[in-house]
Amino acid sequence: MEIFxxxxTLLNLPIHAYRFKAAQNPEKKAHVLIIGGVHGDEPEGVVAARGLLEVFRQKYDLDLNITLLPEFNPEGVLLKTRGxxxxxxxxxxxxxxxxxSVAATERYNPGPSALSEKENQALVAWLKEQPTQLxxxxxxxxPMLNTNGDIPEAAIxxxxxxxxxxxxxxxPTPGSLGTYAGLENHIPTLTYEIERDIKFDQIIRVHVPAIIEGLKESARIRNR
Known part of the structure; x- marks a missing residue:
């Protein structure tokens, strides 16, 4: 595991990432980016990402390269706000x-211009530099698996x-990751909507293993 x-953020909080590599020939293996905490008032996604991190930290045996961002929006996570x-x-x-620039409501504030926020600037730069298959x-x-692109993993x-x-x-979701990556840049993007307000232990018990099973399918179908 590599931490980087x-x-x-605007307040100079770091966005921590964790990199896990396939044991054999990682340069030939698919790369999956997993993001939690895009919205700081959705702790379920952070819990799922942190649960994955703990499993991978103890033992990583997937035939994939994974970059994991448990808290993409650390300011929002600390403030418990969407933005x-x-x-x-x-x-x-x-x-x-x-x-x-027109927001459906204040909650969906898109910012003064597209890509105005440092978090997204880092994400777009990363996707341009790092080939990513999912x-x-x-x-x-x-409860929903919103697919933008061809994602057989969703069925698993x-x-x-x-x-x-x-x-x-x-x-409508203008300015969303599903549209930017999945539809416009042809990087299959799964927006995994965990049921709101379920118990965190249920996320660890049900959703973390489900994601791992999906990632096993990624290794089967996406490796070069």
Missing amino acids: KFGE NSNKVDLNRNLPTKDWT IISLHSWK IAKHTGYVIEPDIGY
């Missing part, structure tokens, strides 16, 4: 073709969780 600084300290929703701030973004809302996760698979989340 993925980026930083960062600028009150910007990071999942409406990416430079998509449909980005708009992104899993861990959120919480209605659905089997373990009973969650529905939805290519369309059901409402």
Whole structure:
């Protein structure tokens, strides 16, 4: 395991990342980016990411390369707010073709311009530099696996969780990661909406193993 600084926030808080590599020929293996804590008021995604980190820290035997960001929005996590300290929703701030400065409500504030926030600047730079075959973004809302792109892994996760698979989340999401990465840059992106307010031990017991089973499928189908 390698720990490194993925980026930083306006208040200079580091965004910590954890890198795990396949044991054999990692340069030939697929790379998966897993993100938690995009919205600081969705602790379920952070718990799932932290649960994965603990499993991988104890034993990592997946035939994949994984970069794990448990708290992509550390300011929001500390403040327990959807947005960062600028009150910007990071999942409406990416430079998509449909980005708009008009917010549906204050909660979905897209920022003064696309890619105005340092967190997303780091993410976009990373995706341009690091070939990535799959992104899993861990959120919480209605139980759902929102797929942008071809993601056979979703069927595996659905089997373990009973969650529905939805290519369309059901409402406009300008500036979102699913649109930016999944639709416009052809990096399959799974927005994993864990049921809001479920007990954290249930996340560890059900969702962490489900994600790992999905990642085993990633190793089977995505390695070069």
